[in-house]
Amino acid sequence: xxxxxxxxxxxxxxxxxxxxxxxxxxxxxxxxxxxxxxxxxxxxxxxxxxxxxxxxxxxxxxxxxxxxxxxxxxxxxxxxxxxxxxxxxxxxxxxxxxxxxxxxxxxxxxxxxxxxxxxxxxxxxxxxxxxxxxxxxxxxxxxxxxxxxxxxxxxxxxxxxxxxxxxxxxxxxxxxxxxxxxxxxxxxxxxxxxxxxxxxxxxxxxxxxxxxxxxxxxxxxxxxxxxxxxxxxxxxxxxxxxxxxxxxxxxxxxxxxxxxxxxxxxxxxxxxxxxxxxxxxxxxxxxxxxxxxxxxxxxxxxxxxxxxxxxxxxxxxxxxxxxxxxxxxxxxxxxxxxxxxxxxxxxxxxxxxxxxxxxxxxxxxxxxxxxxxxxxxxxxxxxxxxxxxxxxxxxxxxxxxxxxxxxxxxxxxxxxxxxxxxxxxxxxxxxxxxxxxxxxxxxxxxxxxxxxxxxxxxxxxxxxxxxxxxxxxxxxxxxxxxxxxxxxxxxxxxxxxxxxxxxxxxxx
Numbered sequence: 092x093x094x095x096x097x098x099x100x101x102x103x104x105x106x107x108x109x110x111x112x113x114x115x116x117x118x119x120x121x122x123x124x125x126x127x128x129x130x131x132x133x134x135x136x137x138x139x140x141x142x143x144x145x146x147x148x149x150x151x152x153x154x155x156x157x158x159x160x161x162x163x164x165x166x167x168x169x170x171x172x173x174x175x176x177x178x179x180x181x182x183x184x185x186x187x188x189x190x191x192x193x194x195x196x197x198x199x200x201x202x203x204x205x206x207x208x209x210x211x212x213x214x215x216x217x218x219x220x221x222x223x224x225x226x227x228x229x230x231x232x233x234x235x236x237x238x239x240x241x242x243x244x245x246x247x248x249x250x251x252x253x254x255x256x257x258x259x260x261x262x263x264x265x266x267x268x269x270x271x272x273x274x275x276x277x278x279x280x281x282x283x284x285x286x287x288x289x290x291x292x293x294x295x296x297x298x299x300x301x302x303x304x305x306x307x308x309x310x311x312x313x314x315x316x317x318x319x320x321x322x323x324x325x326x327x328x329x330x331x332x333x334x335x336x337x338x339x340x341x342x343x344x345x346x347x348x349x350x351x352x353x354x355x356x357x358x359x360x361x362x363x364x365x366x367x368x369x370x371x372x373x374x375x376x377x378x379x380x381x382x383x384x385x386x387x388x389x390x391x392x393x394x395x396x397x398x399x400x401x402x403x404x405x406x407x408x409x410x411x412x413x414x415x416x417x418x419x420x421x422x423x424x425x426x427x428x429x430x431x432x433x434x435x436x437x438x439x440x441x442x443x444x445x446x447x448x449x450x451x452x453x454x455x456x457x458x459x460x461x462x463x464x465x466x467x468x469x470x471x472x473x474x475x476x477x478x479x480x481x482x483x484x485x486x487x488x489x490x491x492x493x494x495x496x497x498x499x500x501x502x503x504x505x506x507x508x509x510x511x512x513x514x515x516x517x518x519x520x521x522x523x524x525x526x527x528x529x530x531x532x533x534x535x536x537x538x539x540x541x542x543x544x545x546x547x548x549x550x551x552x553x554x555x556x557x558x559x560x561x562x563x564x565x566x567x568x569x570x571x572x573x574x575x576x577x578x579x580x581x582x583x584x585x586x587x588x589x590x591x592x593x594x595x596x597x598x599x
């Protein structure tokens with residue numbers, strides 16, 4: 092997927108000459124630009140990623156479809172996504188003799204997210220997710236040999252229905268790529284890259300009838316369509332929108348740079364509404380590069396007890412412990428973190444723990460941790476706990492009491508106040524260390540409200556005529572709820588996109 096191809100005949104209504112090679116509007120001659128504007132497309136899909144491509148592929152089997160993609164290549168976040176998917180009734184389960192059902196999948200999802208995802212959308216998803224993954228499998232998609240599994244990292248399912256390809260999201264894209272090429276070559280699909288959607292065309296009756304597009308040179312073009320699907324991702328790279336919709340700063344810059352929330356803005360302009368910001372859930376433990384939010388992540392420590400038993404204590408910005416560090420549920424730890432001031436937390440340890448424990452910073456040795464205390468703003472060391480507290484910005488009196496209480500209970504073989512079971516060493520040998528960490532996310536939980544037909548709806552629940560949405564633009568919270576529920580972002584995007592193109596959209 093690199094470079095530009097040659098323009099083929101306008102009468103064939105497509106502008107791709109080879110798999111994955113696309114022409115942006117800015118590269119098109121004026122005559123072709125006018126031809127595009129003279130067309131009325133059956134469907135315009137804004138965004139050529141996880142949700143947009145399945146929508147376009149299935150719609151192109153029975154209609155004329157235009158995909159507008161801001162980036163120079165297709166795929167959206169699939170180039171960096173882990174590509175984790177989950178469904179009941181798949182060929183992957185059949186191969187392992189696993190008996191499963193959509194009902195069981197639904198119950199598991201709702202158990203994990205405590206009934207915070209949209210029940211209608213979740214039900215729609217589980218009823219069709221198996222077919223969507225089987226469609227991928229029929230077109231060459233494969234998963235790791237040991238999959239499906241019940242989970243990895245976050246709360247596990249009760250049944251093995253969770254899997255991913257050897258190359259993560261890229262495995263999904265490489266399955267979709269030849270299908271996209273075929274749809275282009277047969278004339279049903281046109282793709283324009285390096286092209287942004289900057290507005291919707293809306294008539295006096297509030298019906299969406301097209302898209303205002305802008306090419307890389309800033310030239311605009313009005314493109315008419317009978318249907319428009321917003322599939323342009325979330326807003327997790329737009330700090331102002333993210334904080335406005337979630338009530339939480341975007342602490343860490345790690346999402347796809349094009350996740351600017353343009354689809355949300357477009358949906359709002361047509362009368363849609365946003366929901367789900369209150370479902371925000373922070374992930375545990377990003378070490379930020381600096382204090383200027385959003386900051387790049389310098390490292391992500393392995394704080395999940397299933398991956399690395401904790402040797403350190405976790406304290407909040409008051410210097411107090413707030414959770415059992417080795418709690419078997421990482422979801423529980425993260426939900427308790429969400430109640431801490433600023434989602435800030437510190438790993439507290441001493442020289443003996445530094446010497447004895449597996450590294451808390453991936454790929455670092457012990458000397459690198461020591462050196463970082465003099466070089467990087469999130470690492471601190473001191474000869475005593477009071478000085479460590481002052482340097483790291485926590486309450487000295489409370490930090491001292493926290494460590495003393497831990498050491499006393501451990502020495503007397505009394506139960507830990509928080510139930511911690513893994514207590515290999517006291518925190519007693521100077522120098523003492525603190526690593527400041529921050530709750531973070533790579534997704535936006537807030538997004539456009541849609542009904543079970545995936546139509547964007549108003550505050551009154553009325554559908555915006557001709558406007559649909561799929562993928563992260565509807566918010567991760569819609570199907571994942573207030574949790575990182577296994578496979579509940581990538582799989583709904585594929586499943587809902589397939590449903591839109593295959594059944595829901597009306598081209599009559």
